[in-house]
Amino acid sequence: MCCLLTSVLPLLQRFAWHPSRRISGSSAGGPTVAGPVRLWMAVLLFVGTAALPALTLAQVDGPCETEYAQAEEAYFAGAFDRAEGLLTTCLEEVSLSEEARVRFYRLLSFVYLAQSADAQARLMVESLLDVAPTYAPDETTDRPDFVALVREVKATRRAGEADQEDRGPRLWRWVAGGVATVAAGIGAAVLLGGGNGDAGGNGGNGGLPTPPLPPGD
Secondary structure, three states: OHHHHHHHHHHHHHHHOOOOOEOOOOOOOOOEOOHHHHHHHHHHHHHHHHHHHHHHHHHHOOOOHHHHHHHHHHHHOOOHHHHHHHHHHHHOOOOOOHHHHHHHHHHHHHHHHHOOOHHHHHHHHHHHHHHOOOOOOOOOOOOHHHHHHHHHHHHHHHHHHHHHHHHHHHHHHHHHHHHHHHHHHHHHHHHHHHHHHHHHHOOOOOOOOOOOOOOOO
């Protein structure tokens, strides 16, 4: 801000304290701008110039951008603990955008893969795909083991989704088969029960009629 004021001060002096100076490009006898008007023009110019860096910074810089750059430097320098700490802390930031989360999960998986921590790296890839299911790694810039891990996790997910879609028809087939088996068993039991009842009704004599009683004396 000090440097900005130093650079703008001559401009303020030029426009504000020389009311008789004409606008550039005007000839003798052309229009002039009064001192107060020049002063307001200079103030507006100063305010706009002072606000421009802040606006540019707000458009370019986001949450944890500095930390991400530091984590990337730490990763390339082999300072994996520092990189992990910076990235995990920023991933707890609620205001972090989805695009930024993808970048952070990607770099954090790099950190874990560099330490042969495959389980943690896979967990980061899972989290990345939760945020961006269609994410595709860059084979030219990404680690080969990261590219392979992303493909593996996506293939596992596709297989699980296919199994889930097929589970419904399989369940109905199993239920239908069980119902048919139970019905067949009940029908067989009814038939067997009916045959035993007929035999019992004939007195157990193999179906022969009971002989009549002898006549009385």
